[in-house]
Amino acid sequence: MKKNKISKNWINKQRRDIYVRKSKIEGYRSRAVYKLEEINNKFKFLKNGLSVVDLGAAPGSWSQFMSKNYKNMKILAIDLKKIDKIDNIFQLKGDFTEKDNQKKIKEYFNDKVDLVVSDMAANTSGNKNLDSIVTGELCLQALEFTKNIIKKDGQFVSKLFMGTTFNEIVKYSKEIFEEINIFKPPASRKDSKENFLVCKKLR
Ligand SMILES: C[S@@+](CC[C@H](N)C(=O)[O-])C[C@H]1O[C@@H](n2cnc3c(N)ncnc32)[C@H](O)[C@@H]1O
Structure with a gap:
């Protein structure tokens, strides 16, 4: 399919999408917010007072949702792209996989955190298999980082x-956490290979 035809299809899809319309009405920067809301409705990991790292946070709807609906959360949001200011969120621009940025995250909390959420995805290349491999690698790196930064009863939620x-990523997550669930929220597009990994309790 030609590139301008793909983008026309994308624009039409966005116009028809109820989640896009709802996000505009409710003031969220992305329809992705409803994935977080639906995952949380099922697994109930968001609570007042948690310390949370939001990986791949731009444009910022997950952080917006957490800061709007939960009191006293300490949230750090990081992305390769600049995130427009969100009240009560500490924002970092950079590659989360870089040691220097991981050090900054640890220094900000100066303690273990309760929750790491990751909606990180590589730029889509048009090749779905390649995209899933690259995004899988980001999920693995997020797991590796999370196991050193979360509390014993902490939780990890990641796009996969x-x-x-x-299978390799799910197997690895089972070595790190006691409880693992895989969930595709209704807001995740049917034609996407996207799922979410929800992990609880460090081994
Ligand atoms: C689907 S978007 C996230 C949407 C976000 N959850 C929201 O609600 O607005 C995926 C993001 O992952 C980011 N990303 C990809 N690789 C990254 C990396 N290595 N470090 C930080 N962010 C990354 C991309 O820049 C992109 O903004």
Whole structure:
């Protein structure tokens, strides 16, 4: 399919999408917010007072949702892209996989955190298999980082694509956490390989 035809299809899809319309009415920067809301409705990991790292946070709807609906959360949001200011959120621009940025995250909390959420995704290349591998690698790196920064009863929620590395990532997450769930929220598009990994309690 030609590039301008793909983008026209994308624009039409966005116009028809109820989640896009709802996000505009409710003042959220992305329809992705409803994925977080639906995952949380099922697994109930968001609570007042938690310390939270939001990986791949731009444009910022997950952080907006947490800061709007929960009191006294300490939230750090990081993304390769600049995130427009959100009240009560500490924002970092940079690659989360870089040691220097991981050090900044640890220094900000100066303690273990309760929750790491990751909606990180690589730029779409048009090749769904390649995209799932690259996004899977980001999920692995997020797991690796999380196991050193969260509390014993902490939780990890991450985007993960169905694909060749899916089973390997789920297996690795089971080595780190006691409880693992895989969930595709209704707001995740049917034609996407996207799923979410929800992990509880460090081993
Ligand atoms: C689907 S968007 C996240 C949407 C966000 N949850 C929201 O609600 O607005 C995925 C983000 O992951 C970011 N990302 C990808 N690789 C990253 C990395 N290595 N470090 C930090 N952010 C990354 C991208 O820049 C992109 O903004």
